[in-house]
Amino acid sequence: MRDFDSIWTELEPWLAGLESRREAVVRRLITGIVAVVPGGLAVILVLSALGLPGGLAVFAAIILVSILIGIVSAPFHALRTEVKHGLNNRLAAAFDLRYAPKPGNPAHFDSFRSHGLIPNSDQREFEDHFSGEAHGAEFELYEAVLRQRRRSRKRTYYVTVFRGVLIRVAFPRTIEGVTLITRDQGIFNALDGLMRSANGRRLERIGLVDPKFERIFQVYGTDQVMARYLMTPTFMERVLSLETALKGKNVRGVFDEALADGFGRGELLLAAETGNLFEPGSLFKPLNARERVETLYRDFELIEEIIALVLAPDEKPEWMA
Template identity: 25%
Template sequence: AIYERFEPKAAEREGRGEKDGTAGSKFNFLADLQSLEDERAALQKAVKKANIVAAVVGTSVGALVARFWGEVAPGVFFGISVYGVVSASLTASKRRNFRLNFKSRIVASIAKSFGLSYDESDGLGTDEFFEIYDCYINEQSSEDMMSGEVQGVRVRFSDFYAAEKVRTKNGTRTDVKFQGVLFVADFHKRLNCEVRVCHKNSRNLRKYGQRANMDDVKFEEFFDVYTTDQVGARYALTPLLMQRLTEVYLRLGSQINAVLREDKIYVAIETWRDNFEPRIDCSLKQDATIALYVDEIGALVGIVSELNLNRKIWSE
């Protein structure tokens, strides 16, 4: 059933070579699912047990602190803090091992099925981030790099997190600027201008040039366009490309922003979560569980087709 669930549909195979897609392929992690499922189930039990132990320890510490201070509030604060530390420490090793095994077997295999290489510890950097955003950050991380060719187009994308740690009177506050996926791909025309497609609800975006009013009413409902060349913006943002960007946004359900510059397109997808991570509360033997990861990566790979990046839509 799982093999059939992920066999590509005819429409999805159309125009996709063996090297660039999943045509005729099987996910080679399926034989490994039982051992991973056993590991997940054991981790889930360990977490429940750790939570019970942490609750007892946290409650005891909280009660002692409350008695010492003569107030309930400090006891509650320390009790919750101890609960979190104890629970996390008791399961840290098992969580780390399961995460590494899941990514090396499941995520890497899904990426390979789409013709991409996968590196769990690598990712896009601040150079790509600052192509789209304009803000101060002093904390960033990037992982889960997937790269390769999709339908003849070179693509790279990864999970990315950027934040500013702000000092306050009571300690520090974290102001998250971006959390989601950064995506970079080639397109077939080198532009002499910059075109920035900005979702109306996104913050901290780099906006060069002047506002350009586009002819697509649906597109204009969600996006503002800024460009250094009004004619160039209309040359790059064809009616089809605007339609495709709108479709990608509506399908992914996350705010997206894009920059077209020189011979690259940069896309930021604001999911506001850590992507490609395993869940311990769902059985891996259920088709729907693995489908979430296949669909997530497939949607990113599909940006190439959605935006027609494999065609010379910027014709001479």
């Protein structure tokens, strides 16, 4: 991983070169909106004067205004996408990662759901896929936004039920069976335990010796011995540290031997609600502002921290020292 100052030295000229385009697309967007909205009101008046019912006139004006705003804002959104992909590609290379704007095949998405790490969803969006190798293990991370469809008597709408990162790690230690790390459910732990199963096998609650860990998490497994082999005091410290690094955003995970698929001896899946990461910031501010890239750089440090905590707790990047 390169230090931020050297990365900024390379990125600043590129961003400065895009500044005139940014100013132009922002002017076009503002000018277009100022012109389109009054035009929409004029359309309503004209259609109403021609005898079209008021509701239909408003609907037609809304459709027209939406189309025109889409046209005038297209260059704005195109530049934002160009800046985002350019920054993420360059920063990923600096962190020895590979970047793809959209994951071609989201890693084990169905397994995340079947293990209860993420909720059911009717709409799914995936973006910002990163992959690489650390401490001899392959890993990948991507963002997911999941929405559920809701209905009322008058309309159908969608509610976001998960926004965060999904992480897949080829775990370097031998994994047998399934060991699930989920959130503590308080008085509902007993009921939660009765409902847990994996690959047709019932998961039993695993009693651990760390009271701090057990206040936050519950662990279930198909094999008590294997679960304790994986959930060492050191690894529990890693998970607690990861919870802190992500600011308490509901980290949960599973070790599963069935997920290896030639990728390793077994895999660890992690889900965390992190909000929307890896974004380039507002185009209404100068592109070559140092704080814009610093914010994005911290998102990449988070990837580094996650992998370091999961795979090598005694080896920390220099910036974590």
